[in-house]
Amino acid sequence: MNKRAQTRLIGVTAIIVLAIFAIVFGFAGGDSAVQRGVSEALADSALVGERIKVSGIVVPGSWNKKSNPMIFDIQEKGSPDGPKLKVVYAGSVPNTFGDDIEAIVTGTMTAGKSLEADVLITKCPSKYESKQGATTVTSLLGAGDNVVGRPVKLTGYIVAGSLSAPGGPVRFRMQAESGAGKDIPIRYDGAIPDGFKDGSSVVVGGSLDKAGTFNATSVSMSKADSK
Amino acid sequence: MALPTIGNLFMAFGLLSAVVSVVALTWGHRAGESEGESLTNIGYLSTFAAAVFLTLSSSTLVTAFFREDFSFQYVVEQHTTDVSSLAWLYKLAGWWAGREGSLLFWAWLIALFAAWVAFKRMGITDRLSNVALAATNVVQVAFLAALFIENNNPFKVTPPDWLNPATGELLVPYAMNPLLQHWAMILHPPTLFVGYAGLTIPFAFAMAALITKDASKRWVELCDRITVFSWLFLGIGIGLGSIWAYVVLGWGGYWAWDPVENASLLPWLTGVGLLHSFTVYRRRNAFKGWAISMATFSLFFVILGTFITRSGVIQSVHAFEKDPLSLGYFLAMMTGVLVAGLGGLFLRWETFRSEDEFDSLLSKEASYYFNNVIMLVSALVVAFLTLSPAFGLREYGPATYDALAHPIGILYVGIMAICPILSWRKTEGPAFWSRAKWPLGGAAALAVPLLAIWWFELWPNRFKGSVKVLPFEQAIYGPETVIGLLVGALAISLPIYLFIDGARKRAAAKNEGFGTAFLAILTKARTQSGGYITHLGIGIILVGLIGSAMFVNDVKATVAEKPGEKFEAGGYTFTFKSVDQQTLPNGDVDTRLLFDVSRDGRVIGTVNPGQLRFARQGQVRLEAAVISEFLHDIFVVFEQASEEGLAMNVKINPLISWAWFGFALTIIGTVLAMWPKRAAAA
Numbered sequence: 034m035n036k037r038a039q040t041r042l043i044g045v046t047a048i049i050v051l052a053i054f055a056i057v058f059g060f061a062g063g064d065s066a067v068q069r070g071v072s073e074a075l076a077d078s079a080l081v082g083e084r085i086k087v088s089g090i091v092v093p094g095s096w097n098k099k100s101n102p103m104i105f106d107i108q109e110k111g112s113p114d115g116p117k118l119k120v121v122y123a124g125s126v127p128n129t130f131g132d133d134i135e136a137i138v139t140g141t142m143t144a145g146k147s148l149e150a151d152v153l154i155t156k157c158p159s160k161y162e163s164k165q166g167a168t169t170v171t172s173l174l175g176a177g178d179n180v181v182g183r184p185v186k187l188t189g190y191i192v193a194g195s196l197s198a199p200g201g202p203v204r205f206r207m208q209a210e211s212g213a214g215k216d217i218p219i220r221y222d223g224a225i226p227d228g229f230k231d232g233s234s235v236v237v238g239g240s241l242d243k244a245g246t247f248n249a250t251s252v253s254m255s256k257a258d259s260k
Numbered sequence: 261m262a263l264p265t266i267g268n269l270f271m272a273f274g275l276l277s278a279v280v281s282v283v284a285l286t287w288g289h290r291a292g293e294s295e296g297e298s299l300t301n302i303g304y305l306s307t308f309a310a311a312v313f314l315t316l317s318s319s320t321l322v323t324a325f326f327r328e329d330f331s332f333q334y335v336v337e338q339h340t341t342d343v344s345s346l347a348w349l350y351k352l353a354g355w356w357a358g359r360e361g362s363l364l365f366w367a368w369l370i371a372l373f374a375a376w377v378a379f380k381r382m383g384i385t386d387r388l389s390n391v392a393l394a395a396t397n398v399v400q401v402a403f404l405a406a407l408f409i410e411n412n413n414p415f416k417v418t419p420p421d422w423l424n425p426a427t428g429e430l431l432v433p434y435a436m437n438p439l440l441q442h443w444a445m446i447l448h449p450p451t452l453f454v455g456y457a458g459l460t461i462p463f464a465f466a467m468a469a470l471i472t473k474d475a476s477k478r479w480v481e482l483c484d485r486i487t488v489f490s491w492l493f494l495g496i497g498i499g500l501g502s503i504w505a506y507v508v509l510g511w512g513g514y515w516a517w518d519p520v521e522n523a524s525l526l527p528w529l530t531g532v533g534l535l536h537s538f539t540v541y542r543r544r545n546a547f548k549g550w551a552i553s554m555a556t557f558s559l560f561f562v563i564l565g566t567f568i569t570r571s572g573v574i575q576s577v578h579a580f581e582k583d584p585l586s587l588g589y590f591l592a593m594m595t596g597v598l599v600a601g602l603g604g605l606f607l608r609w610e611t612f613r614s615e616d617e618f619d620s621l622l623s624k625e626a627s628y629y630f631n632n633v634i635m636l637v638s639a640l641v642v643a644f645l646t647l648s649p650a651f652g653l654r655e656y657g658p659a660t661y662d663a664l665a666h667p668i669g670i671l672y673v674g675i676m677a678i679c680p681i682l683s684w685r686k687t688e689g690p691a692f693w694s695r696a697k698w699p700l701g702g703a704a705a706l707a708v709p710l711l712a713i714w715w716f717e718l719w720p721n722r723f724k725g726s727v728k729v730l731p732f733e734q735a736i737y738g739p740e741t742v743i744g745l746l747v748g749a750l751a752i753s754l755p756i757y758l759f760i761d762g763a764r765k766r767a768a769a770k771n772e773g774f775g776t777a778f779l780a781i782l783t784k785a786r787t788q789s790g791g792y793i794t795h796l797g798i799g800i801i802l803v804g805l806i807g808s809a810m811f812v813n814d815v816k817a818t819v820a821e822k823p824g825e826k827f828e829a830g831g832y833t834f835t836f837k838s839v840d841q842q843t844l845p846n847g848d849v850d851t852r853l854l855f856d857v858s859r860d861g862r863v864i865g866t867v868n869p870g871q872l873r874f875a876r877q878g879q880v881r882l883e884a885a886v887i888s889e890f891l892h893d894i895f896v897v898f899e900q901a902s903e904e905g906l907a908m909n910v911k912i913n914p915l916i917s918w919a920w921f922g923f924a925l926t927i928i929g930t931v932l933a934m935w936p937k938r939a940a941a942a
Binding site: 035038041042045046049050052053056057060061063064065066067068086125183184186238239240250 | 420421423424425429618619620621626629630633634637641644645649652653654655656657658659660663664667668671728730731732733816907
């Protein structure tokens with residue numbers, strides 16, 4: 034190859050590559066973020082003024098959808114006693130937003146240890162199940178030892194005030210009718226779907242143990258309640 | 261025997277056949293042409309056997325989908341709940357809807373490609389083809405072995421507690437992702453996978469050329485068409501994915517730089533470099549190193565794409581769970597491909613040095629060179645940006661990709677446009693200007709309406725899209741988009757000029773009519789004509805993209821749910837008329853809104869955007885409504901109902917129909933280019 038053409042070729046190639054580098058590392062600051070956990074974001078003071086992306090569980094009752102900007106707290110997934118990060122979010126709120134859902138927020142850390150977010154994405158664990166073919170609480174309680182250890186799809190209503198944190202022996206209790214009838218304790222440590230509350234009609238899959246506790250492997254809202 | 265076990269068994273026989281084929285072909289190659297003949301024959305036969313066994317294995321899975329056999333865990337997870345007339349298609353689509361099935365589908369396609377090569381070459385069994393077939397089967401073995409990793413196996417048996425033992429009814433809320441239940445999404449994965457699987461072949465032939473030290477253009481001629489075919493399918497797959505995203509995802513865009521989209525783009529980019537390297541290889545006996553490295557990078561990026569989408573290393577909308585075993589496995593495969601291709605090229609560098617040289621930056625070679633450089637660098641940059649968060653580095657948003665893609669894309673189309681009128685080695689000024697005169701004139705004529713559109717339709721709507729524009733790009737937005745449109749105009753006018761000029765010259769030389777000569781060029785010089793049509797399509801796509809990706813007018817509005825209530829967006833008035841809600845037999849709820857759309861007091865049509873709520877999956881799919889006009893699409897989405905009323909999102913997407921039209925042209929051009937010659941090269 035002709036020497037001059039070769040030099041020019043290399044020169045032009047270098048300019049293209051350098052321009053790309055300049056865009057990625059020089060100008061993209063406002064559009065890039067580092068991923069951090071909730072506790073990391075709170076602990077690392079070097080992150081103040083930085084753009085970060087944090088995912089966490091929305092602390093129940095910490096938010097008001099009507100306020101603008103909306104303020105809510107998030108916690109590390111799976112650690113309900115962990116530290117809370119305050120998020121100030123200006124923008125439209127997805128309709129899947131709610132208590133206990135996983136929110137992924139991107140924004141700037143302020144000196145006051147809160148996150149000024151402009152992006153909010155929710156991971157919606159909500160799921161619905163048909164009541165059809167499911168056993169009622171009454172018939173399960175009446176079936177006695179015959180059903181112990183068998184897979185059962187159970188339908189019923191959540192007893193008011195029975196919902197508690199995961200990890201304990203009883204997550205919630207179910208009864209055959211809303212607010213009436215005998216109830217049954219449900220053990221379940223997984224994620225609770227969006228919309229689960231006192232009196233909700235739900236469908237759970239799992240089995241009854243000898244002690245009379247229902248060990249759930251899946252919990253869903255019943256389809257009739259979902260609209 | 262249980263059906264899942266049978267499927268697994270067929271798959272194991274397929275793997276075994278591929279292994280036998282590799283061993284026999286390698287051994288046969290070592291033994292020499294005559295002594296090794298029977299071994300070589302075994303290698304060819306085993307290739308066919310692998311294809312047969314994988315077809316049987318896949319049939320088992322497909323049958324299970326049609327019979328809704330819930331003893332397959334994969335069928336439980338991917339079965340359709342659809343009740344429309346397309347339900348049978350979705351049943352078939354279950355095959356490639358999830359990670360496990362799509363890997364099987366892919367392996368099946370590789371087996372078909374291998375069988376095709378074996379079929380074409382079985383009468384000749386030349387050393388080059390034999391080694392290429394062995395290399396194809398090596399890749400196949402790697403893929404099939406991956407299928408036996410627990411997480412990738414489509415023949416897992418359903419855990420007993422998922423089913424009601426009495427009724428066989430499902431107790432788990434699994435079913436095919438409702439977003440995937442759409443015709444474009446049914447076609448999108450298989451076309452992509454055809455492209456992915458096909459790109460194994462040029463890599464295999466490149467390896468064969470390296471191993472047999474055959475630097476002639478034979479290997480290129482043998483896999484040229486399969487490569488164009490694969491690249492075409494990759495392109496169609498990407499296009500269908502965009503159409504799906506536009507129609508189903510409901511954000512009014514078609515490209516979001518999602519990791520999975522990027523994954524499919526990577527091999528397409530290096531594929532462009534590969535095809536053009538092949539052209540120079542065939543015509544100038546040059547760019548040999550480029551051809552081999554582009555073939556290597558293309559397969560590398562195919563596997564990287566699998567790695568990105570299937571290993572869960574990057575979170576994306578497609579959200580596959582994290583799987584460390586597959587992660588390490590695919591990482592090893594990627595390294596293997598790179599080491600084999602680039603390492604082999606390094607060892608054989610003396611043989612594969614190019615003979616052709618070029619003297620000036622204003623030459624065809626230089627434009628092909630920059631084509632390759634831009635494609636390779638773009639692929640590497642996109643790969644870096646996509647994978648960056650997996651390395652604990654920054655995560656980049658779409659604005660960064662845009663800021664890179666806009667100028668590079670415009671530069672690239674500029675080089676592409678000018679290439680056909682450059683000469684090999686060196687372009688003399690006067691010769692260039694005499695060729696450039698007419699196309700430049702044509703571009704100038706075309707630029708007038710385009711710039712008028714820019715001034716009246718595009719520029720007033722700048723920075724109104726939902727994706728932000730980086731500050732530095734905002735500063736250059738005006739010149740950037742104007743230059744883009746001018747480049748687009750040139751890219752459109754030049755191929756048209758080339759056709760007219762070619763037909764005129766041929767008509768004069770052969771004493772034919774202009775029309776006859778034009779048709780003759782289209783049908784006889786297919787590779788070149790197809791290339792020009794593809795270039796024309798790319799020019800039109802560029803104009804379409806500048807409008808629809810850079811000047812979207814995004815309006816959000818809330819309107820009360822009362823007949824006669826109005827809202828405005830982008831100069832249009834939307835008047836609410838009614839709402840219609842239906843529960844389908846499978847429990848899904850379909851909600852449709854009806855609006856009159858008017859401009860300047862004149863009704864131009866109605867839209868009925870809606871939402872479909874899927875009962876079993878508990879998901880909602882937005883059903884967008886679109887009115888297409890010549891200059892823009894009016895894209896309407898019903899986001900949600902709230903206390904204040906119906907939250908609506910309207911996007912005015914300028915020139916988007918240009919992008920679809922250009923896309924169709926590039927497909928037509930590529931099909932023309934790869935259409936088999938009547939006298940096929942032996």
